[in-house]
Amino acid sequence: MKERYVSTYHPLHDGWTLTGGEQEDVPATVPGCVHTDLLAAGLIDDPYLDDNELRQRWIGRTDWVYRTTFGRPDGGSDRVDLVCAGLDTVATVTVNGVEVLRSANMHRGYRVDVTGLLHDGDNTLEVRFDAPYRYAEAQRDALGARPGPYTEPFQFIRKMACNFGWDWGPTLVTAGIWQDIGLHAWSGARLAEVRPLVTVDGTTGRVEIPVRVERTGDAPVTVTAELAGVTADVRIAPGECEGVLVLEVPDVELWWPVGYGGQPRYPLTVRAGADTWTRRIGFRTVELDPDAFRLAVNGRPVFVKGFNWIPDDCFPARVTADRLRERFGQAVDTGANLLRVWGGGRYESEDFYDLADELGVLVWQDFPFACAAYPEEEPFRSEVEAEAREQVTRLAPHPSLVLWCGNNENLWGHQEWGWPEALEGRSWGAGFYFELLPRVVGELDPTRPYWPGTPYSGAPDRDVMDDSTGTIHIWDVWNTEDYSRYDAYTPRFVAEFGFQGPPVYATLRAAVSDEPLTADSPGVRHHQKAVGGNEKLLLGLGRHLPPPADVDDWHYYTSLNQARAVAYGLERFRSLMPYCMGAIVWQLNDCWPVTSWAAVDGAGRRKPLWYAIRRAYAPRLLTIRDGVVTAVNDTDEPWTGDLTVTRRAVTGELLAKESVPVSVAPRDAGRVVLPAGLAGGDLLVAELDGERAIRMSAEDPEMHYPPADHDATVEPVAGGYLVHVTARTLVRELAIHPDRLDPAATVDDQLVTLLPGETVTFTVTTDQVLDPVRLTSHPVLRCVNEARP
16 A cells, blocks of 8 residues: 655644733734733833833743644644744643643754644643743752852753843843744654755765654655755665765855855755755865864865854844844944854754855854853753754754854853852763763764864863963953953954943933933943943043043943954954954844944944944955054955055144055965154054055044044935035044934944045935934034034
């Protein structure tokens, strides 16, 4: 008798209600979470505004129940599975009153056979979520406390750690069906696992595809694969469930990181019976030199220009594909080529990795462990292995994924933060980072490198912060040191560094209703989660900028100082190329409106920092430091020309000029020691082939600039305005903030220094009518040496 094959999926996203605490039968959205359902029903205020967050802590200490009804799928299938892609987090699932599943891990999915429980008419599905705090605190009490950065028990539950608050995020401990849920009706066979392992030999691409099938009978199953016109099949005999297909594709086009080549991808289709699995894969190789911590793609070393990525919203179901595309665009438009998915968040969505594949953005994937000692006992050991197996298998097809990393800062914590004494012999995660995770990656995804954690110097007995090997994080800058301290580091790879600044003014004003608004008003303080953060902002101004006179000064100067600090570090690290081969800024994005290290704020607006990073990540960069001009050439062509360096007075008067022929090899840096004749003066200006660097002889308050004098005119154009500014004097760090007039307005550039006689044109994009006088006046148009009344 011929085997009958059926495979249909029925989403269960409609008709849900939510009950918990004093709330009953609240309409619920799935995928979603309790907070967003309560918000949509008008039962809580927006937790992102003012200090509303503080009055919502009860949500994470409450049990919640989601309920819906559904009909039995048609089609006469032999089996119906309930498939839960993501439950957050401690869930008990019942179908028609019968318990079918218990879960305690946000980072994995579940599938359970419910065929015998279904009947004609309405069936009831109920998902009960136990309070996350109660579960985590019970595990802590049973296994013993572990050190961490906060009092919250985030390491005792397999859940997005930053739900419990971070130094940039609110404490909003969620529960809910956060990913798809549905019924899979099938007969004959289904593809339980497909894991393509891609390698390249010369111009031939090879895909080895281990597959695992599940059956409703015991007939043999033929699994087929097709890629670029090449096919293969494997017969899986009765009593067996696994097989391997191999495809060899001649003359493949290689997938490259952005800036190194194109991103061709090939549709791969695998079939078993009526079940079909399809992904787009790319052919490329990736290697890691562990001592230099140098990533090479297709044999070519890549200087990593990266951002750390945190969850883009505290409520993940709100992060759409369009929103991710905007964030990826904001990253790529700076010149970045890598996003590091940080270990205090989650494994990201398919949309995230698909965008990375499409755009050529490399992905460094942390396993979700961050900044704390984690218990290795049950139930955690089994849960960690299950989630790792699922996620490594899920992400294997993506060419953008180039590195698995065991954790964020836990090796540093154990070595330097006094953990051994506090642990008193209890486990802290070493077995995960040095044994379990590398074993899983080695077994399931041997095509990619694994790194135990960051910072890490390549061996457990080495100083994790030895900058001569492996990765380091630099946090004495911002916490205690001036940003000029970046010059003291000669790293191989910097996986985290950054400096804080406030969100864009429109974002701050929309989130904080304080009247009057000040740098220390209650709402501003609440939207600053770093301990002593506002004090560090002012301390960080140091000698670089004058003390703020009012909130407008505070906002402009701290935003400018953030931009300068990060650019200073990037220029230092890039100038060390090829000894240093990577810098990953903390951080690209925010999850809510907050003063933080992000380049793009919680409303998706680009901060001044974003524009500074775009300059510092440019393919060709000039930087002046300690009498040396460094030309960084991160392109495939030589950079040749005459380097011109002028010494000028603060008035702009030319005092000396030298010209030196230079030739910088592709993907390299060249250094020119400045002649003695250029010593002295107020500023140095280096120019080569349209690129420019300016270096002041002292900090701005000591420079005695003439008050800025310039002409500013506004020209209406389709889609907004052109703002032309012509300098009569030196104009230092000119910035325009059109969001103060229209919160939706954007500008194409920021922080431009003009010499006398030079002109810059800003393009302001808006669909509103803006007042030209206000657009070219304080506090919208700002510069460091602006004339004061």
